[in-house]
Amino acid sequence: MTEKSLRIGQIIYTNTLPVYFYFDQKRFQDRIDFIQQVPAQLNAAMARGEIDVGPISSFSYAEHASQYLVLPNLSVSAKGKVGSIFLFSKRPIEELAGARIALTNTSATSVNLLKIILQKFFGLHVSYKTQSPVLEEMMKEADAALLIGDDALLAIRNSLPYQVYDLGELWHRFTGYSMTFALWAVRKQAIEHHRELLLDVHAAFLSSKEKTRRHLDLMIEDVLVHFGGNREDWYSYFNGLTHDFTDEQRVGLEYYYQCAAELGLLSSPVKVSLWDAASQQANTTLTS
Structure with a gap:
């Protein structure tokens, strides 16, 4: 990894696989570095500044919301059974x-x-x-x-x-709400240094997610090879997850934060702040 590399976290669970399975790493060559860990490890690494962007526990986002922004339209969510x-x-x-x-x-x-x-x-x-x-x-x-x-x-x-x-x-x-278990967060400091690269990486994540939807069978064949199990069970599992982050997921997550604050698990309720790259670009243009 070089100093100019963007450090990207990757959860070593199958529930995030659709966002990574068709990710075109060749496009980025030496510009990015993937770091694979379980959620708790990624949470800590992001908080220490050792990872710039990646899927972290939704709760960890709330704990560090002042330092992070959320990449739009990426999450691990479910409305009902999550299956894992x-x-x-x-x-x-x-x-x-x-x-x-x-x-x-x-x-x-x-x-x-x-x-x-x-x-x-x-x-x-x-x-x-x-x-x-x-x-x-x-x-x-x-x-x-x-x-x-x-x-x-x-x-x-x-x-x-x-x-x-x-x-x-x-x-x-x-x-009655959807529940979001992980968000793709980015450290605000990383946006300052890697804005254009982040735009490309975010687009590649979204592309992988959409390609997985069209070719879920190919990903499941790979999952069967590496993890075993039953083909029908894997189809049911992945079809029960959503990797989007729309208003539906946001509302459910913010209610979770409200409940957590009521029980003293968070110091206060948290609102999700999305990275608006287009707005940032406009602001930069106006002030430059």
């Missing part, structure tokens, strides 16, 4: 009062979404312990465990003696 964020429980969720809950150490958005669901919607008070995402280990001392991403997808394939709850489905049941 599960609470595995030894008893019905309504009976988890006083329970010990094991939380994956790879997430921020889903961890706080679970806290909102249990406390605000079910009126439950529980205790939490953060652990590595290995379900068998998590459930040795816990009554329920939260897993996300490919860890959750792997666990759900096995015939396990647990009740399983999809957090996206629970959120929609109680609120």
Whole structure:
């Protein structure tokens, strides 16, 4: 990586794959550098300024909203079942009062979404312990465990003696809203140094997303090779996700931030600020 490279984060989960699968890396040669990590690692790297742009947990965006802007029309969202964020429980969720809950150490958005669901919607008070995402280990001392991403997808394939709850489905049941789990954020400082390159990268992300929609079968063939599983299950999974970020996703996410603030998980509610490159260009022209 050179000093002039744009450092781009990449979540090593299949739920972001449509934005990257058809990304034309050859176009950018030595101008960009991909850094692959799980969400919690990317969140921390972005906060430290070690990554310029990439998908981060929606909750992490809220924590650093003064430093970031959101790339338009990119997210990992679902209206209803998300298919890869599960609470595995030894008893019905309504009976988890006083329970010990094991939380994956790879997430921020889903961890706080679970806290909102249990406390605000079910009126439950529980205790939490953060652990590595290995379900068998998590459930040795816990009554329920939260897993996300490919860890959750792997666990759900096995015939396990647990009740399983999809957090996206629970959120929609109680609120009627879509839930956005990740946003493509960019550090404001990176915009100053890489504006034109960011425009090209953003366009390439959008192009990959749209091409995936037209050729989903090709991506799923690749997923089957690398991750196994069932073709029909993968089609159902990807068709249940949206990688757009429209007003529908924004409204749902900002309600999530409001709930988080009510429970003291955030210091205050947060409004999402999108990077408006065209407006920025106009302002630059007018002031130059």
